[in-house]
Structure formats: C-alpha cells, structure tokens
Amino acid sequence: MTMTSVRQQWLTNPVREMLAGAVATVALIPEVIAFSFAAGVDPQVGLFASFVIGIVIAFAGGRPAMISAAAGSVALVAAPLVHSHGLQYLLAAGLLAGLMQVLFGLLRLGVLLRFVSKSVRTGFVNALAILIFSAQMPQIIGGGWLTYAVLAAGLALIYLVPRLTTAIPSPLICIVVLTAAAMALHLPLRTIADLGHLPDGMPVFAWPHVPLRLETLQIIALPALAIGMVGLLESLMTASVVDDLTDTPSSKNRECTGLGLANLASSLFGGIAGCGMIGQTVSNVKYGGRGRFSTLFAGAFLLILMVLLKPWVSQVPVAALVAVMVMVSIDTFDWSSLRTVVRHPKMSSAVMLATVAVTVATSNLALGVTVGVLLSGVFFSFKVARLLRITQELDDGAQRLTYRVVGQVFFASADLFVDAFDIREATGRSVLIDLSHAHFWDITAVAALDRVRQRFVSHGIAVEVFGLNAASATLVERIDASATVAPQP
Template sequence: MNSQTFARYRTEWFDGVGNARRDILAGMVGTFALIPEVIAFSFVAGIDPEVGLFASFAIGIVIAFAGGRPAMISGAAGSVALVAAALVHSHGLQYLLAATLLAGLFQIAFGLMKLNVLMRFVSRSVRTGFVNALAILIFSAQVPQMLNVTWHTYAMIAAGLGLIYLTPKVTNAIPSPLICVMALTAISMCFPMPIHTVADLGQLPASLPAFALPAVPYALQTLVIVAPYALAMAAVGLLESMMTASVVDDLTDTNSSKAQECTGLGLANLAAGLFGGIAGCGMIGQTVGNVRYGGRGRLSTLVAGVFLLLVMVPLRPWIAQVPVAALVAIMIMVSISTFSWASLRDLARHPKVSGAVMLATVAVTVATHDLSMGVGVGVLLSGVFFAFKVTRLMQVRSEYCEDTDTRTYVVLGQIFFASADIFVDQFDLGDTARSVRIDLSAAHLWDVTAVGALEDLVTRMRRHGTAVEVVGMNEASAILVDRHAPLLGNSA
C-alpha cells in the first residue's frame, strides 16, 4: 500500500472527532433500521432470523475493512434471499451455506477481473428508477406491520415520525431516529399497551456465531447443485451493491472503488458462510439512512456491524422490547428520503425516453420485488433506445459525376447491427453508373454485421457489372474488414 493509498484509507476511517461521533451514532441508527428487514427477509429465504442476523454481523465487520465504499451498510438483503429460498426449500440450510461460500469466491473473481466496468452501462434513468422502486418497496414492507393492529400502534408510529422530523429543529447532537427508538421504548415500558415488539418479529440469537464449515458432502454433485444458485446470488448481490455504491457516490459527491467493493463483498460473504450466515449485499435503505444522519466513513459501517452483535446478544433483553412501531417510523422516513422527488418534475422536462426507462425500472421492480430484474429491464430498454437514436443519425448522401460516369456514396454515422439494413437500403442497386465509390471517411464499422452488410452490398453491385471502390475507412474499421472480409479490404 503506497503512501497516498494509506492516507486515503486513514481518512476514510477517521477524519476528525466530530466525524467519528457522527459515524458512531449514524451506524447505530443503521443497525436499528437493519434489524426488521433482515428478520423479514430471513423468513422469505425460509431460514431462522439468527441466520440473517449472523450474516449481517459478519458482512458488516468485514466490509468495513475490505469494501470500496465508505459509509455503505451491507447485510442479508431481500434480492439475495429470493434467490436462496428455492435452494433452502429443496436441499436445506447447509447447502445454502455452501452456496454462500461459493458466491463469495465468484465475487472475489469478478472483482479481480474488473467486471465492475459493466456498471457503465447502467444509465442515470435506471439508477433513479432503482432508487424510486426501492423507496416504494421499503414503504410497502412496512404495511403488514400496520394491518390488524390497535390504535396504539398508529399513535406510536405518528409519535415516532414526529420525533424524527421535529427533533432536528431543536438539536442534532443525537440522530433523531435513535431518539425515536429510545423514547418509544421508554413509553411502551412505562405504559404497557397492546403493540408488537422486536421479540414478536422472530427469535433473536442467544449466543455468538460459531465458526464452522457447511455440513455437506464435498463432492462434484454438491458443486453441481449449489453452483447455479451461487452464481445467481453473486450476480444479484454485486448488482445491488454497485447500485447502492453509485447512489452514495451521488449523495456524498465522492468516488468509490467498485472493483474493491466486489472483492470486499466476496470476502464478507465468505465470512458470512463460515459463521452460519446467508450471503448479503449493500442495503440501500439502511445506507441512505446512515448517510442522511452523518455517516461518511468506514467507522459507521463497522459500528453498524458491531452494534448489531451487541443488540443480538448482550442487549437482547432490552432490544426485544423495542416497539416495532419505532422501526416502522424509521423505515417510513428512510423511504421518503430515498425517493427522488425531483424525478417526478423531471418527467416533464427530460426526454420522454429517459422517463420511460425510469418508469419501466420502477414498474418491473415493484411488480416482481426483484431489484435485479428491474435494473435488467431498464438497461435493456436504455440499450434499445440508444440503438434507435444512433440509427437515426446514420445517413448516406449520393453524388453523381457525368464526366466519369461515377456515383459517389458518402456515408456518415455509425454502422452496426441495428443500422446495417438501413445502410444497405440507401443504395440504388439498379443504378446504371459505370462505377461506384463508397466513401467511409465520416463513418465507422462497429461489428461483423456491419462488415457483412458492406461486403454483400459490394458483391451485389459487382455482380451487375459495376466497378466498386471503398475508400476512407479508419484504422479500426479497416482491421475489422481485413479480418472478416479480406477480399473487400484488398479491393478498396
């Protein structure tokens, strides 16, 4: 590690006493926001809550040191849980732990191969749709906690929201969500009422996680069973973590190392699997809450993991009495702050294509409850719309010289699989000119489809007795032609 890297790493950990205090308090808020979601997604995956909580503890500790995005909170998240559910149902928990270890190895390999560059294909419209969809999912996940309950629950939620939004007007010394948790817990203990507590969400761990290898046969058959699930978990986890890291980059006006985040997440999931936990990834709701309440460094991530361990074991009797209404109030606040309200205004100002991509990402994500599916559809639509836009920019101009009986076609723009047919249609194959000159000085051939279209065009013209000359190819286009249509290149 060179001196510059060391200085940056030290700054990410500790950059002033005030920052350290904010990181510690914001990390504690992140823990309280993490607990209900981890427990809920553990049920989705078909595992005990302690499996998700153990995973979140291990992931939080490791990612604080090895991750590439300071202030990002990672844990057992919903998208990975959806993938894991089928494996747990068919083969049990131990096979899930084996898949978690393999997913970690896949992610380390992806990071070393710099596959994070694929994030460049995710447009801002897709990222905005991702954030908005997640805000909607975070809010909808709170709805079951508000159904079939007494009025006391609604009163506590309202009181919690009042504390969260009004306390900062008085003081910012302690994050208002933390005040909300402490105040509502004190009220419920002093004045017993029929409301749900954290203890009602599921059994909290009674002991520390223990190191152990998955109890599965170490044979090729086991690898065949877990590999597809591990690959899916690795891909979904990386996608969600990369998207979360990009959101934090935008919120904090800083950059992060996506490749390091890939390898860091892989190491974190290895630790999770070895300590009896499910694979996880970046959790955008908790991360946004952490950032909103002052978390900026790696210390906030570490505190979220360490405090979760304290919550799980030593503080278990007290945490079990925290009203679910307090957690619901925090998550409602997170969903409101996560949603990009400016994007609604931008629908009227920005190009309709961008708005369509954003809305499609939101619709698919909310409909499927699968963030990776929504992002995939958004990226696909972005690619299709871009291809159509580039296709419209491709033009072919025709000029005829009577003295030499030569027609010159000047091609402008990009020729690739989406524009190849339009390119061919611009030529008059019935032209009686003695010779044809195709000028590619202002054009570029991008792929084999483009080269094939040009080769077929020249061949058909020559078959009609027309002398054809291709000129002006840039170096990259010429190399592509020499490789896939050498006769065309030699005749140009």
C-alpha cells in the same frame, strides 16, 4: 493506503460516525428479520450474517460509509435452495458465491457498472424505496388505532426533533422515547420479540455440514451464481448511489472482492450471504456517516443490541421501527425524478419507469435492473442508428454516382445502410462509395458493405469503396479477405 487516507476513513469525527451507524443498525433490524423469513431461515441466521458482513466489509470493502447485510434480493434467490435442501446447503452456496465475487473483483470486472445508465440507477433507487415502504404495510395494517398513533408519534419525533437539535439522530430518539413510553404504560403493542427468535449467543465458526462430492456442487452451483451476481449488482448500484451522495469515488473492484470475503466469512459463521443495503446506506450517509468506522460500528452495534441488550431491544415496538423505515423509504426515493420525468428525453424516462415497474412488480431488483440495462442498450442503438446519413451526387458528366456515408454502421443501422443504395439509379454508371466520415463496428456492418458491393457487381456496375479509417479497414480485411477498400489518404 496512506496515513492521511486512514485518518479520513477511520478517525474523522468518530462520534458522528457511531451515531450514523447506530441509525443504520436500527433500520437494519426489521429488514433483516423479514428477509430471513423470506429465505426460510431463522432470524438469527440473518442477524449473525449482518454482523459478520458489516465487520468484514468495513475493512475489505471499496466504498466507505456503505452498509452491507443480509438483503431481500439475495433472500429471494436463496429461498428455493433452503426449501429443497436446507440451511447447510445455503451456507455452502454462500461460500461458493463469495468465491465467485472475489474472483469477479480480482478480474477487475467492476467496470461493467459503466453500462448501467443514470436512468436505470434512478429507477433502481425509486423502486427500492417503494419496496421498503410496501414491506412495512403488513406490520401496521390491522394493528388498531394504538399502532397508528405510535407510528404517527414516531414520524413526528423523526421530523420535528431536528428543528430542536441535531446532536443525536432523531431516529434514535424516536426508538428510545417510544420504547420507554410503551414499557412504562404497558401498551399492548407488537414488539421485536414477536417478529422471531433473537440470538442467544455469539456466532460460532463452523464448516457447512454438506457432503464434499460432485453432487453437492451440482446442487449449489446455480443458486450460488444467482446469489453472487445479484449481490454484486445491488452492492455496485448502492456504491454508485453513495458516490453521488458524497461526491467521492470508490473502488468498485475492491467492493466486489470485499463483498466476496464478507460472504465467505458470513457462511462460515452460520449466516446467509448478503450485499449492499441502499436504504440503510442512505440513512447512514444522511446522518453523517462518511467513513469505514460507521460501517464497522453498524455491524458491531447490531450484535450488541441482539445479544447484550436483548431484554430491552425485545421490547421495542414494531410501530417505532416502521416509522424509521418509512423515513428510510422517503429519504431513499429520488423525488426530483418526478419533476424531471417530463423534461428528460422520452427514452430515458421510459427506461427509468420500466426499471421501477419491473422491480416493484417482481420484487426482484436484479431483474428490474437487467430490463433497464437492456432497454437502455436498445434505445441507444436506435438513437445512434438514426444518425446515419447517406447522400448521393453525380459527377464526371453524370458517368459516376458517388455515395457519401456519414455516421456509425453497426447491427442496428446495417439495414438502413443497405437500403440507401439504389441499383436503378446506378445503372449505366460507375459507383464510388465514400466512407471517409463513417465507422464500421461489427461483422453485421462488414456483411452489409459486402452485400452492397456484391449487389452492384452482380448487375455489371463497377464499384469502388474509398476512405475507410484504419480501424474500420482492419475490421473489413479481417472478416472479408476478398474486400478491396482504399484507405483514407
């Protein structure tokens, strides 16, 4: 890393980076506490994890300005292990997941993100925005008129203060003003202290207390794989969102390795594994976070708030945090997608909507993205298969029937390829199959070509296959040694 890149990532406008990181920290607190409960662990486990992950990922991650912490998607797959075997086994699974993620990055498998289409990414962002918003509802429904009044006041501060000044991010002003008002007026509001036990001290290094034997590995292997893959998926998707927001590239492989190191450290300090947090990351970028210092400060500031400033932070009204999270959900949602959903190709829009629907219905980001990627693949294959064209013409005094194939022949178009050849039309003639403008991709395509050739031969019709490009001819010869195909001249 050159000195220029060090300055860009660490020393560019540190005050702005600190303020942006502080906004991300404020948005982290209610999410992390809620996710800790979802995983079945004490809130301090999630808070310690978020601190450690934030510090490590700031140095080791591949996407500057990205916020990583204990996340809901990881909590969902971790919960069954906690309920069945306890926290220590979760920490051991976090270690194994971290090792998997480091290996994933070292093997340079981050390129797999290229198979996630723009439609899936948009659906991922929109679904997460909906989930963030819906997660705030239990905190305000039934809270009484005072809760709604504080929420309204918080949103007013967040969206009106920037008209007066942008020197300090409005979410921070919202938190400070509403907390001061609630304390001064002794308002009967739910506070952070009511959400769960906050840390009493610093995280302590400790190896998970689990027996080092094969049985333990059998217990944690599958949960660790789930934690590792879900974490990688969400982090890489979040990194791509930041790439788009900032028009800057990032190292996806380094992000995989950095996340693995962060989860290793988190597990060794008594924290749950985590991953990229898209809502908090969007907030960080919105308020000026562009470098690694904002990520570092977000992690460090979280520990300062939870330990050194605990008496004051405990008094922050939950409604004020809800106002910040509502802002986060609004900023995260891709509102332009509502306009383009009717203008984009129907298949692309269907992929986006399916990703949103599955993710929201299951609260499982990994499942939603998986469905979106599968649909993208199916629709793409269908679209390419439809481009296959096969024409025929008679020549040499109607004694030879020539088929000219144009397009891609693979598993999705193989049946169309076979059906285009009619034995009845070729009876009494020789057949020439011109593949000069075709490409064969897989064994299904080669099998289809062999099936057509054998069909003609079995009816006593002479057939010649001509014009395969070098790559296709090599594939045919490798799979079907009996094939005789004249190459392109």
